[in-house]
Amino acid sequence: MKVLKLHPLMTISLLQMQIQRLLFCNVAVYVRSSLANTFDTLKDAGFEEEMLIEFPIDETLSLREFEEEVEERFNFSLELCNKDNKPFMNKSQHLFQIACPAADRKPERNYQLDISLDMLMNNNRQSPQQNMW
Numbered sequence: 849m850k851v852l853k854l855h856p857l858m859t860i861s862l863l864q865m866q867i868q869r870l871l872f873c874n875v876a877v878y879v880r881s882s883l884a885n886t887f888d889t890l891k892d893a894g895f896e897e898e899m900l901i902e903f904p905i906d907e908t909l910s911l912r913e914f915e916e917e918v919e920e921r922f923n924f925s926l927e928l929c930n931k932d933n934k935p936f937m938n939k940s941q942h943l944f945q946i947a948c949p950a951a952d953r954k955p956e957r958n959y960q961l962d963i964s965l966d967m968l969m970n971n972n973r974q975s976p977q978q979n980m981w
Contacts, residue, residue: 850907
């Protein structure tokens with residue numbers, strides 16, 4: 849099962865890297881109908897949770913259903929895009945249809961992403977009151 853990990857201090861670019869790794873596609877993130885800056889945090893984008901959230905991805909959902917579920921649950925919008933950063937035109941297509949890696953492709957381990965998530969979690973545990981930047 850694929851799990852999206854979200855933290856209020858995670859940057860938009862880190863979310864984009866995670867989507868690329870999990871779903872093998874690009875994503876555009878919107879804050880109040882405007883394209884988000886890659887250095888904005890999820891908290892800046894409207895994410896209201898105070899801690900790390902693990903969000904299981906139901907790959908049977910259509911692209912439209914997944915985008916709507918994320919927006920409804922986490923208060924920011926995203927649009928899944930193909931490798932050319934053009935939004936998918938067929939929003940009824942299922943996630944598993946775009947998330948099929950090539951059979952000969954080795955699974956990649958993105959250590960930079962894992963380290964960043966660990967750093968966010970450790971920083972939040974050590975000083976939850978200091979997160980008011």
